Amino acid sequence: xxxxxxxxxxxxxxxxxxxxxxxxxxxxxxxxxxxxxxxxxxxxxxxxxxxxxxxxxxxxxxxxxxxxxxxxxxxxxxxxxxxxxxxxxxxxxxxxxxxxxxxxxxxxxxxxxxxxxxxxxxxxxxxxxxxxxxxxxxxxxxxxxxxxxxxxxxxxxxxxxxxxxxxxxxxxxxxxxxxxxxxxxxxxxxxxxxxxxxxxxxxxxxxxxxxxxxxxxxxxxxxxxxxxxxxxxxxxxxxxxxxxxxxxxxxxxxxxxxxxxxxxxxxxxxxxxxxxxxxxxxxxxxxxxxxxxxxxxxxxxxxxxxxxxxxxxxxxxxxxxxxxxxxxxxxxxxxxxxxxxxxxxxxxxxxxxxxxxxxxxxxxxxxxxxxxxxxxxxxxxxxxxxxxxxxxxxxxxxxxxxxxxxxxxxxxxxxxxxxxxxxxxxxxxxxxxxxxxxxxxxxxxxxxxxxxxxxxxxxxxxxxxxxxxxxxxxxxxxxxxxxxxxxxxxxxxxxxxxxxxxxxxxxxxxxxxxxxxxxxxxxxxxxxxxxxxxxxxxxxxxxxxxxxxxxxxxxxxxxxxxxxxxxxxxxxxxxxxxxxxxxxxxxxxxxxxxxxxxxxxxxxxxxxxxxxxxxxxxxxxxxxxxxxxxxxxxxxxxxxxxxxxxxxxxxxxxxxxxxxxxxxxxxxxxxxxxxxxxxxxxxxxxxxxxxxxxxxxxxxxxxxxxxxxxxxxxxxxxxxxxxxxxxxxxxxxx
Numbered sequence: 001x002x003x004x005x006x007x008x009x010x011x012x013x014x015x016x017x018x019x020x021x022x023x024x025x026x027x028x029x030x031x032x033x034x035x036x037x038x039x040x041x042x043x044x045x046x047x048x049x050x051x052x053x054x055x056x057x058x059x060x061x062x063x064x065x066x067x068x069x070x071x072x073x074x075x076x077x078x079x080x081x082x083x084x085x086x087x088x089x090x091x092x093x094x095x096x097x098x099x100x101x102x103x104x105x106x107x108x109x110x111x112x113x114x115x116x117x118x119x120x121x122x123x124x125x126x127x128x129x130x131x132x133x134x135x136x137x138x139x140x141x142x143x144x145x146x147x148x149x150x151x152x153x154x155x156x157x158x159x160x161x162x163x164x165x166x167x168x169x170x171x172x173x174x175x176x177x178x179x180x181x182x183x184x185x186x187x188x189x190x191x192x193x194x195x196x197x198x199x200x201x202x203x204x205x206x207x208x209x210x211x212x213x214x215x216x217x218x219x220x221x222x223x224x225x226x227x228x229x230x231x232x233x234x235x236x237x238x239x240x241x242x243x244x245x246x247x248x249x250x251x252x253x254x255x256x257x258x259x260x261x262x263x264x265x266x267x268x269x270x271x272x273x274x275x276x277x278x279x280x281x282x283x284x285x286x287x288x289x290x291x292x293x294x295x296x297x298x299x300x301x302x303x304x305x306x307x308x309x310x311x312x313x314x315x316x317x318x319x320x321x322x323x324x325x326x327x328x329x330x331x332x333x334x335x336x337x338x339x340x341x342x343x344x345x346x347x348x349x350x351x352x353x354x355x356x357x358x359x360x361x362x363x364x365x366x367x368x369x370x371x372x373x374x375x376x377x378x379x380x381x382x383x384x385x386x387x388x389x390x391x392x393x394x395x396x397x398x399x400x401x402x403x404x405x406x407x408x409x410x411x412x413x414x415x416x417x418x419x420x421x422x423x424x425x426x427x428x429x430x431x432x433x434x435x436x437x438x439x440x441x442x443x444x445x446x447x448x449x450x451x452x453x454x455x456x457x458x459x460x461x462x463x464x465x466x467x468x469x470x471x472x473x474x475x476x477x478x479x480x481x482x483x484x485x486x487x488x489x490x491x492x493x494x495x496x497x498x499x500x501x502x503x504x505x506x507x508x509x510x511x512x513x514x515x516x517x518x519x520x521x522x523x524x525x526x527x528x529x530x531x532x533x534x535x536x537x538x539x540x541x542x543x544x545x546x547x548x549x550x551x552x553x554x555x556x557x558x559x560x561x562x563x564x565x566x567x568x569x570x571x572x573x574x575x576x577x578x579x580x581x582x583x584x585x586x587x588x589x590x591x592x593x594x595x596x597x598x599x600x601x602x603x604x605x606x607x608x609x610x611x612x613x614x615x616x617x618x619x620x621x622x623x624x625x626x627x628x629x630x631x632x633x634x635x636x637x638x639x640x641x642x643x644x645x646x647x648x649x650x651x652x653x654x655x656x657x658x659x660x661x662x663x664x665x666x667x668x669x670x671x672x673x674x675x676x677x678x679x680x681x682x683x684x685x686x687x688x689x690x691x692x693x694x695x696x697x698x699x700x701x702x703x704x705x706x707x708x709x710x711x712x713x714x715x716x717x718x719x720x721x722x723x724x725x726x727x728x729x730x731x732x733x734x
Contacts, residue, residue, distance in 0.1 A: 019177040032057045032061065048144070073122075080156045109380075111128050190288040197258055207667055222571070246333045260672075261323055319675065382408070388514070397500055420524070436499075439484025463478040463480050484498065528577040530576075543561040546615045546687075570601055574598060608675035614686050617683050633692055637698060640699060640702065
């Protein structure tokens with residue numbers, strides 16, 4: 001019983017934190033800082049050296065976002081000399097405040113420019129920025145540099161020791177944890193699906209919960225894809241991602257068919273339907289149990305256990321019967337995947353590793369591939385906002401002005417548009433206010449008890465790193481709590497200082513928002529349109545790779561790459577449109593319209609993933625009729641994508657008066673698609689089915705993007721693309 005409870009608790013951690021990445025980062029930050037402070041305390045270092053070393057140890061965990069341990073070590077090795085150089089420059093300029101601030105602005109500019117090189121560039125920029133900021137915080141002098149430099153080296157040495165000597169994580173171990181998280185999240189999907197089938201009521205609420213489960217499952221697949229993109233683990237993992245994608249697509253298809261079946265009244269009323277639902281729930285639950293024990297049996301075994309073969313499947317509604325082959329397909333995908341992430345069957349060619357670059361960034365078209373666009377524009381924005389924050393911060397406090405600069409710096413991280421900066425600023429300010437109240441209460445309760453304050457400081461630091469970055473207000477909350485404990489330890493804690501912290505933060509975020517509006521502004525509309533164009537181009541590349549019909553190694557690799565790029569493009573669009581889709585957005589019409597666009601894109605990605613997964617299983621020689629229809633359908637979709645790309649740059653500014661009043665999630669939208677008779681579809685027919693439904697979804701996207709266009713314009717676009725009168729998939733439609 002205890003072992004089962006422990007396993008269940010560990011699985012919950014694995015589901016909430018795939019690969020235990022946040023837990024590892026938080027633990028390393030806490031233990032690295034504790035070891036650093038313990039070493040310097042044993043050496044009787046002064047308080048200034050303790051502050052420098054502790055701050056540096058914390059920044060190492062903040063700046064390093066590489067997924068692979070070897071890449072983390074590279075970033076750590078580059079960060080040490082950069083931190084020493086920046087700290088030395090700040091200490092040398094401390095006697096000259098004006099020159100120090102001007103040089104600080106130069107450091108800020110180049111630190112933001114480094115973001116164009118991806119996560120590693122962002123991390124190195126953080127190292128340089130924080131080291132210079134630290135020199136101004138402690139008012140370092142040139143004669144202190146040997147002592148401060150030794151403290152920095154002790155911090156890097158302690159962090160490296162903790163990371164690679166105390167519970168080291170290998171690349172294969174990290175991948176094994178990520179795979180375990182995938183299994184746990186897949187089991188959650190199967191449990192919710194089985195529960196919906198068994199009960200048959202409250203389908204709308206349960207479908208929303210199931211959609212969230214599917215989103216989390218897909219997030220784990222993307223994380224594994226990013227991990228494999230960053231650095232190859234070994235030759236045996238080359239075919240892992242296609243098989244994981246096949247399992248995910250099969251689970252998603254089962255969820256779609258289940259929601260469709262449960263929304264059919266006949267599936268809930270008659271006795272035969274009830275019996276079929278109970279058997280279906282048993283089949284799905286059986287797959288979940290197989291995941292629990294780490295095995296995935298063949299579909300024949302499942303049929304022998306529950307049904308006695310396809311001929312003895314229960315009678316019931318056609319929608320419920322459609323779900324049984326979907327369970328078989330998922331079972332087969334799990335069997336091929338294998339219990340330990342080792343592909344066991346299809347012999348998919350190994351995946352070509354991603355080209356090595358300075359940082360890991362999404363793939364882009366044209367000359368910007370490998371570089372993050374907009375870095376120069378954002379560098380000017382952050383530098384201008386920091387200059388205003390320095391001036392205003394001095395007006396509030398000549399000694400604590402850097403708090404305003406930090407706020408102005410942070411609100412631009414991973415924010416491309418004015419709306420994102422505004423949203424980030426609100427989160428920063430809200431987290432700071434709540435953190436001040438929290439920190440003041442804790443400091444007042446504890447008093448001057450040093451060990452207790454240090455323990456609370458480390459706990460707040462753990463919370464800061466363990467909290468997901470999406471909940472940025474909570475991250476800021478723990479940052480402010482950590483600062484409160486530090487001030488209490490340094491005996492400089494007071495109500496005035498905490499109120500000044502709020503004022504400086506408010507000033508910094510105000511400078512950030514003002515500059516985002518006035519200096520080279522990028523609206524949410526423009527940012528989301530750019531990401532939408534990127535999404536459509538990624539979709540077009542994937543369709544071209546599928547329509548080529550080739551099964552050679554290079555085409556398979558390009559297909560997997562294109563599918564991963566499409567996922568990244570969808571996440572980029574989701575992030576860019578977040579200010580519009582956020583519940584606090586007061587413009588309800590724009591919010592609903594943006595959510596509707598996102599819903600259509602999610603449905604498109606489902607069909608695109610299904611296309612990619614089905615294309616992996618196509619035979620060497622295709623049926624000529626299917627090959628012709630597939631090429632024609634791909635051409636139609638290509639024409640729609642081209643029209644959408646043109647339309648994105650010229651669509652109307654205002655939403656249509658007939659904007660969609662309500663928005664449903666993609667799972668519900670997919671479940672409303674017309675049923676196709678299934679004697680189960682062969683891969684060629686399924687490929688045609690998904691590409692035709694993708695075409696219909698993109699046509700709906702055209703209407704959503706240009707609701708004011710005349711029907712004549714849309715019909716003209718439709719006539720420019722040849723469409724066969726009937727495809728094999730359409731002839732099977734019931």
